[in-house]
Amino acid sequence: AQSVTQLDSHVSVSEGTPVLLRCNYSSSYSPSLFWYVQHPNKGLQLLLKYTSAATLVKGINGFEAEFKKSETSFHLTKPSAHMSDAAEYFCVVTAASGGYQKVTFGIGTKLQVIP
């Protein structure tokens, strides 16, 4: 079984303050984990991914995430929010099983950045 829980459907931060978007997962296999961002009327863009190498993963635009196996978490952070960060963020878990890739998306977190 595999699932992803994004703990907040909406997060609001002031420009220049830290961002924390939370994601918990469960997987029966050795998962890979991803964060994608979607700006309005656009497709999804990869921010970063964890694939069993370093547990602290750095991505584009100053985002990073830490894989914590004991807590089954993969929270996304950024030290200082920018107006352009306002978008929807998706946590994704994938695992290969029986020759097929199982992909599970979280429901998404909408990030609002207040000037």
Next chain:
Amino acid sequence: ETGVTQTPRHLVMGMTNKKSLKCEQHLGHNAMYWYKQSAKKPLELMFVYNFKEQTENNSVPSRFSPECPNSSHLFLHLHTLQPEDSALYLCASSQEAQRGYNEQFFGPGTRLTVL
């Protein structure tokens, strides 16, 4: 053209119409995917093609019919749709579908409205 392109970007159709969505990837990938994105729901994986072979059909109604003539092109043929099929349809590609660590690259989507 670079990345993943989708046409048309917007489509309005009646329930008795037949239309097709087109996706093309310029990344040299071997796997392609169709997703449905509806408001307040996680992304729903519809179909997966790996090396032109369909490997997943997630209980999608037969009014949606995919076609993958080669690794670079993917179509979604639509006929006798229902209003609840209105959504953003996203196409994605990845290196191959059997490896959990391969990230997916998304197109901008087709916004479909069924009247």
